[in-house]
Amino acid sequence: MQETSVTGMPIAQVDDEGIPIPVTIPIVLGERTRAVFTTRLGGVSEGDFASLNLGGRGGDNPEAIFSNRFALRRTLQADLCLVSQVHGKEVFDSDNIINSFNTNYGFDATGFADLKLKIDADAQVSTLSSLALGMFAADCLPVLLADDYAGVIAAAHCGRKGLMAGVLEATIDAMCKKGADLARITAVLGPCICANCYEVGNDIARDFERRYPQTVSRTRFGGVGIDIAEAARIDLALAGVSNIVDSLPRVDAATKYLSEDVELKEICDSDCEGSSLEERLKTLDNPLCTFENPLWYSHRRAVVSGKSHEGRLLALIIKDK
Numbered sequence: 001m002q003e004t005s006v007t008g009m010p011i012a013q014v015d016d017e018g019i020p021i022p023v024t025i026p027i028v029l030g031e032r033t034r035a036v037f038t039t040r041l042g043g044v045s046e047g048d049f050a051s052l053n054l055g056g057r058g059g060d061n062p063e064a065i066f067s068n069r070f071a072l073r074r075t076l077q078a079d080l081c082l083v084s085q086v087h088g089k090e091v092f093d094s095d096n097i098i099n100s101f102n103t104n105y106g107f108d109a110t111g112f113a114d115l116k117l118k119i120d121a122d123a124q125v126s127t128l129s130s131l132a133l134g135m136f137a138a139d140c141l142p143v144l145l146a147d148d149y150a151g152v153i154a155a156a157h158c159g160r161k162g163l164m165a166g167v168l169e170a171t172i173d174a175m176c177k178k179g180a181d182l183a184r185i186t187a188v189l190g191p192c193i194c195a196n197c198y199e200v201g202n203d204i205a206r207d208f209e210r211r212y213p214q215t216v217s218r219t220r221f222g223g224v225g226i227d228i229a230e231a232a233r234i235d236l237a238l239a240g241v242s243n244i245v246d247s248l249p250r251v252d253a254a255t256k257y258l259s260e261d262v263e264l265k266e267i268c269d270s271d272c273e274g275s276s277l278e279e280r281l282k283t284l285d286n287p288l289c290t291f292e293n294p295l296w297y298s299h300r301r302a303v304v305s306g307k308s309h310e311g312r313l314l315a316l317i318i319k320d321k
Contacts, residue, residue, distance in 0.1 A: 020044055022052050022072045025254045027188050027247050029317070030148025035188050036076065036132070036316045037251070039295045041263050043068040048307055050267050053297070055136045055312025056108060069105045078132040078318045082106025083121040085136060087161040091154075091174040092121035095128055106134070123156040123171040127178055132316040138297040139290050141192035141228045142315030143168060145241070147180035153317045158192075158232050160204070164211055168235040182240040188247050190315035191296045194289035195227035196220045198300070229288075252287045255295055268294050273305045 014020055023041035026034055043052030044067045049060040054072065056065050073080050081094045083106070097107060097119065107119040124133040133155040135142040140159035146152065156162075156171040175185065195217040200208075205224045209216045212231040219225035236244065258264055259281055268277040273294075280294050290296040290313075302310035 019071050019074070020051075020067075022068070022075050023258070024072075024075065025247075025251055027245060027250055029144070029146045029186050029188060029245060032151075032320045033146040033148045033153060033186075034318050034320065035144045035190075035245075035247075036314075036318065037190055037247075038072065038314045038316075039254075039258075040267060040297060040311065040313070041258070041261065041295070043071065045311060048271070048302070048309055049311040050271070051263065052313075053311030054134075054314045055138070058309040058311065060311065066105070072314070073105065073132075076132050076316070076318060078130045080106050080132050080134055080316075081124060081126070082108045082134045082136070082314075083119045083124060084108045085122050085157045086120045087157075087159050087165075088120075088122050089162060089165040089167040089170045090121040091123040091125055091156075091167075091170050092119055093174070093178075094124045094126040094131065094133060108136075122162050122167050123154060123174070125152065125154040125171065125174045125178060126319075127151050127153075129319050129321040132318045134314040134316040135190075136312040137190060137192065137290070137315060138299045138310055138312050139193040139198070141232055142190035143171075143187055143232055143236075144190065144315060144317040145171065145175060145185055145187045146317060146319070147175065147184045148186065149184050150179045150181065151319055152178045152180040153319050155315065155317050158228060160200075160208065160226065160228060163228060163231050163235065164208070168232060169239055172236075172239045172241060184243075185241045186243040186245060187236055187241055188245040189229055189232060189288075190247065191251070191288050191290050191293070191313065192229055193291045193298065193300055194229070194286045195225050196285065197289055197291035198225045198228065199223040200226055248288055255281070255284070255287045255293060258295065264294065271305075272307070273298075273301050
């Protein structure tokens, strides 16, 4: 019997050729620009990486990662441009490498990739169509940006260190150098650990507060926390980007839609990261929080559960032809 959602609609597990269908959440940013967040669902990775792990650093089977990326590329109808993220502010112009090398799955030196093509960066910018700029995440904040009129897109990895280093400012500057206009740039913030869950030391919080006033919080665990999403909004405002698409309604709807998903139930039953899917959703306050929502991978959640590795989601931006 085919699984159905709470609406009664069938949830496809594989396509006509038996290839798993990655479960993704799309966000429209313009007439020809879309953002996409992947989830943990619709892949072939097993164990702690189940099932749509797209990151290659954690120790997952390279063949499974390749299969997941192959399926995602097929679903998106776009090549994947991925980089090795290093928590800095380097912005890579993806137009250059694509014109020089032929790759469909990225430059992050995953097990199956050519190490000579490894690119260290925490942001990408491009004007090419049918190219998905992606940022890995498992608590850090991905920010996707587009000037739909100029056809300039960008993706930035905004962890605490990258934000403090100025990665968003550098990304927006790179976009403008390729023809984007600040007044036309639209941004969307992806899933990340929220201020109620991101606990840090006092010194880190103090330094963060100096750069980003009123972003220090008290976490659900009783310690000091920081709000990296609010920090990103501050940086966007300071840079002159005021058009921000709220991804929460779409993510909230997707979470409810998948509340009876068999694969998600099985992952929650076996991941040793909390209670059942039903119980986790009852206590879910912020669907965008990677720590709280079982749809996402979370490094912090894995560590709290005594695990040494976890998968990675991708936040991607694509300019369609």
